[in-house]
Amino acid sequence: MRTPRVTLRWLWAAAMSVIVALGSFGSALAEEYPGLFRGVRPLGMGGAFFTVSNDENALFYNPAGLDAVKGPARGTILNPYAAVSEHSLGLYREIADLEGTDEAQVAELLNRHVGEHQHSEAALFPNVYMHDFAIGVLGRAALDLDVRNPADPEVATDAKVDVAGLVGVAHGFWKRRFRPPISW
Amino acid sequence: MIRRWLTVVWAGALAAALLGCGDANLFDGLSEDTSAARVEAAKIAIDDGRFSEAIAILEGLCGADTAAPTCDDETATLLAAAYAGRGGLNTFDLIPNVVNTNSGSAAGGFASFSTLFLAPTADQKNDMHVAVAILSNLSNPSSDQSLQLAIVAMTDIVITLGVDLTGGFQPNTGLPNNRPDLSTVQSAETADQTVTRTSEDLALVVQGVNGTGLVNEDVIDDINQVRSTMDVNHDGTVSPAEVQAFVFNL
Numbered sequence A: 001m002r003t004p005r006v007t008l009r010w011l012w013a014a015a016m017s018v019i020v021a022l023g024s025f026g027s028a029l030a031e032e033y034p035g036l037f038r039g040v041r042p043l044g045m046g047g048a049f050f051t052v053s054n055d056e057n058a059l060f061y062n063p064a065g066l067d068a069v070k071g072p073a074r075g076t077i078l079n080p081y082a083a084v085s086e087h088s089l090g091l092y093r094e095i096a097d098l099e100g101t102d103e104a105q106v107a108e109l110l111n112r113h114v115g116e117h118q119h120s121e122a123a124l125f126p127n128v129y130m131h132d133f134a135i136g137v138l139g140r141a142a143l144d145l146d147v148r149n150p151a152d153p154e155v156a157t158d159a160k161v162d163v164a165g166l167v168g169v170a171h172g173f174w175k176r177r178f179r180p181p182i183s184w
Numbered sequence B: 001m002i003r004r005w006l007t008v009v010w011a012g013a014l015a016a017a018l019l020g021c022g023d024a025n026l027f028d029g030l031s032e033d034t035s036a037a038r039v040e041a042a043k044i045a046i047d048d049g050r051f052s053e054a055i056a057i058l059e060g061l062c063g064a065d066t067a068a069p070t071c072d073d074e075t076a077t078l079l080a081a082a083y084a085g086r087g088g089l090n091t092f093d094l095i096p097n098v099v100n101t102n103s104g105s106a107a108g109g110f111a112s113f114s115t116l117f118l119a120p121t122a123d124q125k126n127d128m129h130v131a132v133a134i135l136s137n138l139s140n141p142s143s144d145q146s147l148q149l150a151i152v153a154m155t156d157i158v159i160t161l162g163v164d165l166t167g168g169f170q171p172n173t174g175l176p177n178n179r180p181d182l183s184t185v186q187s188a189e190t191a192d193q194t195v196t197r198t199s200e201d202l203a204l205v206v207q208g209v210n211g212t213g214l215v216n217e218d219v220i221d222d223i224n225q226v227r228s229t230m231d232v233n234h235d236g237t238v239s240p241a242e243v244q245a246f247v248f249n250l
Helices: A008-029 A040-052 A063-068 A086-097 A103-112 B002-019 B034-047 B051-062 B073-086 B091-100 B106-114 B122-136 B143-166 B182-192 B194-212 B218-230 B240-248
Strands: A074-076 A080-084 A117-124 A127-130 A133-148 A154-170 A181-183
Touching: A063 A133, A063 A154, A086 A103, A086 A117, A103 B091, A133 B034, B034 B051, B034 B073, B051 B073, B073 B122, B073 B143, B091 B106, B091 B218, B106 B143, B106 B218, B122 B143, B122 B194, B143 B182, B143 B194, B143 B218, B143 B240, B182 B194, B182 B240, B194 B218, B194 B240, B218 B240
Parallel strands: none
Antiparallel strands: A074 A127, A080 A117, A117 A133, A127 A133, A133 A154, A154 A181
């Protein structure tokens, strides 16, 4: 009787199946993964960027993509980024039109924005990236605001300032079939 | 040989990165609390004005027995807000009223609430009564929950009087459409326990106001004006004669 051989290819397939299964189960239950930074190019590509991930945004999305970076080292000095949600623009205009801090006007303003999520964000991300390696510094400030529950009002604000140094490395094994990434 | 060791080291580093030491890692999703998801769904429904849907979700967590909810105080407070919302209470609408009205009179304080419920219904009365019952059964209410109890109990008084005695209220002024005599009040007490309910609500208004620790706030001033004028002898309860006199003299 022939004994089946356990090869590296089988182990690789089994490991990937477990990781994919865990990832699928998690995403079915979990809320949106809190992203530290969302680059313009990845946002434009939707979820597809995860499969390419060959620029500085790989540090936040999929550092394994650094193994696919070709050519000389590249970088940006400031790389500014700003985002304001559609609802927030309307809210800021209404706040600008407020006369003083009249409680009645503020209550009416908040009542018009119940259930809307307000988000504003600005960031700088100078970085350098090359084949198998990327390094950057992120400075980011974000403000989220929600007005909820008109019967028992709640105004939830969440202000964050992040300053972070990031390093990502990746390396391909077995003819680049396996490209495990690490980022800090 | 070196390549094999490199692979082992790399795999170890990869496992450490995946499992992580912080709060967010690959396995976080597995511990997602489904009751938290249901509470969030209820909050979204309340924000959208879908109060009945929110009540159905939250009663799945808290049960239908308002005296012994099977959920925590925060979720119970949310259920009370859903009932109060379905009963027509929007605190954002109330704030301009309490800021703009003359707080120096019981009529002004009462009108802050009654102008929001010009034609109250029996369904609104039932919803507000459930909201009051839930809030009054909280084990250790916070200052915010006490304020909510005071507002909801005051609203319950206004709706109860509007449905049982006055046939609603006049636009703009919030004054009663009808001013009942004592026999009408006594009949309402017999039929709907209007005075008993008003008296119980008034006691909860006092409990809520005391629990807030707030003084000199517009909404507290309005509530205090109503409470002190209605409870003439300040014994903590109201009689049919006190209710009749209060409504008649608005």
